[in-house]
Amino acid sequence: MCLSQGLLTWTLILAALTAPASSLPPVIGTDGGFVNLSGSLSLPASRQVTWSFNGDQIVIQFADGAPIYGPLYRGGRCELYPDTTLRLNNLTMADQGVYTMTVQDLDPLSPPQEQQIELRVYRHLTTPTLSSNDSRPVSGSEVNLHCDDDNQTVTSYTFYRNQQDVCSQTHVNCTGPYLIFQPIMEGDAGSYTCTIQNPISNSSSSNAVDLTVSVRVSAVKIQNNTNSILWVGRDSVSLNCSALGTDVQFSWNLNGEKLPSNPRYSLQQNDSLLIIHPVDRSDDGSFTCNASNWLNTNTSESLKLNLGLPVSEVKIQSNTSSSVILWAGNDSVSLSCSADGSALHFSWNLNGVPLPSDSRYQYNQDNSTIIISPLDKKDNGTFTCTATNVLNSETSSDLKLNLYWHPDGDIQCSANGTGQTVNLFCSWPGGLPPANINLTFQSHNQTGQDQVMHSVTLSTITSNDELFCHGAQGGQEKNCTLPLQKPDAEGFTNHSSIPVKIGEKATMTVTLSGSAVGVNSRVLSPKILPATFAWYHYKPEASEVSGGNIVSTELSSTLTLNSVTANENGTYECRATNLFGTTSFFFILDVTEEPVSKGLGAGEIAGIVLGVLAGLAIIGIIIFFILKSKKKKAKAQNFGINSAENPIGIPEYAVINKKNGGMAETSLTNNPQDDKDDVKYAVIKFQNQEQTKPPNSEPEVEYSTVKNASRK
Structure with missing residues (x-):
């Protein structure tokens, strides 16, 4: 009996091991509690039910017999109910697993049925x-x-x-x-x-x-709170250092050395912020920031402050050495000014005075360089350059150019005198170095610089004498001559007629000229001695002309008559006087009336007709007197009126030319053959008395020449 039961049990166990597991959801149990495991198999009337766990039998029940519990499940550990439900008490974590229920039909004997149930036992969770x-x-x-x-x-x-x-x-x-x-x-x-x-x-x-995730230090940067100039001693600045990384510590260097302790330096925000108040010249350098943590250290690029430094070390230089000679008017020079400092402005002085505005001065953008082209003698002196910024100004030492220049203009020959003494001058001043001057007069030679004077007596000078001057300076040579003679106007024609109508303007000009006289002449265009001028008008006596209508220089004089009248007709004299005498120059002003050019009205025509009739009557009277005059002249000749015993002048009357309607016309000459239309007015001649001549006039002066009426 027992043997058969054992075989049956092992058969059931083997069947259970080979049977497929249940697909039912797991049964949840609590540690220390209980759980009911219930199957879903069909239950025959004659059956054997077995529960097992991990190969160990928990309980077995044959037919209607009592359940038999395994050794580990006795004492109330478990209980099998009639419906095959298994109750597990006092659950432990070891009870967790797959439980198998086997049902064997005993009548007739057939293969067993099997079902698996998973038990999961959980404890109440504690804090992980x-x-x-x-x-x-x-x-x-x-x-x-x-x-x-x-x-x-x-x-x-x-x-x-x-x-x-x-x-x-x-x-x-x-x-x-x-x-x-x-x-x-x-x-x-x-x-x-x-x-x-x-x-x-x-x-x-x-x-x-x-x-805390540690990150290596990277991307270290310095930022400046301003890009403006920071003026030393006045402005402040903030430098901020930033970096990527964790637990970063910051430190600062200046020119590669640890930032020194200084009350002007203030470190804030974990030393990432450096405030400098105020900036100083010693801050002129490269600032760097070091960022570090326990992993690595990284350094920023350098940052240089835009410091506004005060002006110092102002120097002036020339592009030529001090030994090079510079000639005014020909050469140029470039002067440069340099200085230490920030935002510099340069200005230039000559002899302590600012350089004037001059197209010869060309400056660069900041005025640190000036080109003088060409040089002028005004540039002689000491140049200085001043550099300035908002903090201070400083001036360079003096620089003097080795500047030479030629005398102004040409060499001058001149003479002046007092009484019987004549002072002769050769002058070529204004050059540097001074010009070497040689004066030659007659057999006398004299040398000097800039100007040479030689005094002679007036009585020793002849009309052929001349003063010769020679000058030499800087490779240039100049000559001049001065004839020592009374004034002359080469090509001037005395007593030339100047026709002018009433109301027009008349101009008379005398311009002195010189000529190379004598065997000692050495130039073609000699100098001229200055003269003084005086004007006279003969009416017929000479009266001096004065007023604003005379313009004179040392070498010329002009008399201008505006809106000429009939009273201004006649002879004019211009007297030019210098050390050696006076020369007179004569003009004859021929004033004529303006002819009528307007259209005539009826009344005017009637007046003209009456005038013509009256004129014809007058002509008849004139003819009568002429004939009578000829008779008297014949008688006078018979009586010897033109003899030495009769001093009375016989007037010569005008001859009437009938080609012009019987009107008398003036003539430019005394020869009737020169112009058949002309009539010569009477000229009174005295056999025993000389004609009155203007002062300083030449012999045989013709005082009154009457112009032809047809010449306008």
């Missing part, structure tokens, strides 16, 4: 512990977080960063109790927690783990 495999993670490395559940049965793990689910990120892998960063980045820094959960417990959250 979250930890990291790297206490100082570095950006770019792989970091793991572990949610330790202390071997509790957990159905789900959830990870949070700053209370936000973190597992959705692409570089994060959440696998069971592990959170893996592949790799971790700076943005992953934060406070992490994990939460666990099972079917019998609410979720339980771990402690918080703060991750």
Whole structure:
């Protein structure tokens, strides 16, 4: 009996091991509690029911017999109900697994039925512990977080960063109790927690783990709060250092050395901000910022402050050496001014006075260079250059050009005198170095510089004498001669007639000229002695002309008569006087009336007719007197009136030319053959008395010449 029962039991066990597992959902149990495991197999009336777990028999029941419990399940550990439900009491975690129920139909004997049921035993969850495999993670490395559940049965793990689910990120892998960063980045820094959960417990959250992701220092930069000029001693500046990285510490260098301790330097904001108040000349250099953390150190590019430095070391230079001779009017020069300092403005002085505006002065953009082209003798002196900015001004030392220049104009020959003494001069002044002058007069030679004077008596000078001057300076030579004679106007014709109508303007001019006289003449165009001028009008006596209508220089004089009248007709004399005498120049002003050119009216025509008739009557009377005159002349000749005993002059009357309607006309000559239309007016001749002549006039002066009426 027992043997048969044992075989049956092993048969059932083998069948159970080979039977397919149940597809029913697992049964949930609580540690320390109980659970009912119920199958769904058909139950024959005559049956054998067996429950087993991991190969160990829990209970077996034959037909209507009482359940037989295995050794581990006795004492109330389990209970089999008539409907084959198995109750497990005092569950432990060891009870967790797959349970198998086998039902064997004993009448008739057939293959057993088998069903498997999974039991999951859960404890109430305790707080998990979250930890990291790297206490100082570095950006770019792989970091793991572990949610330790202390071997509790957990159905789900959830990870949070700053209370936000973190597992959705692409570089994060959440696998069971592990959170893996592949790799971790700076943005992953934060406070992490994990939460666990099972079917019998609410979720339980771990402690918080703060991750600080260390990042290497990079991109270190310095920024200046201003690009303007910072004037030393007056302005301030802020330098801000920035960098990428974590836990960055900042420090400053100046010209590669640690920034010295100075009350002008103020460090703020973890030393990333440097305030300099005020800036100083010692800040003229390269500032750099060092950014560092426990991983590395990085240094910024250098920054140089735009310091406004005061003016110093002002110097002036020429593009030529001091030994080079510069000639005014020919050469040019370039002067340059240099100085230390910021935002400099340059200005130039000559002999302590600012250079005037002059097209010869050409400046560059900042006035530091001036080109003088060409040089002028006005540029002789000391040049200085002044450099200026908002802080101060400073002036260079003096620079003097080695400047020479030629005398102004040509060499001058001149003479003046007092009484019987005549002073002769040769002058060519104004040059540097002074011109060498040689004066030659008669047999006398005299030398000097700039000007030479030689005095002689007036009585020793002849009309053929001349003064000769020679000058030499700077490679140039000049000559001049001065004839020592009374005034002359070469080509001037005395007593030339000047026809002018009443109301018009008449101009008479005398211009002195010189001629190379004597055997000692050495130039073609000699100098002329200056003269004084006086004008006279003969009416018929000479009366001096004065007033604003005379314009005279040392070498010329002009008399202008505006709106000429009949009273201004006649002879004019211009007397030119110098050291050696006076020369007179004569003009004859021929004033005529303006002919009528207007159209005539009826009354005017009648008047003309009456005038013609009256004229004819007068002509008849004139003819009568002429005939009578001829008779008297014949008688006079018979009586010897023209003899020495009769001093009375006989007038010569005008001859009437009938070609012009019987009107008398003037003549330019005394010869009737020169113009048959002309009549010579009477000229009174006295046999025993000389004619009155103008002063200083030449012999046989013709005082009155009457112009032909047809010449207008």
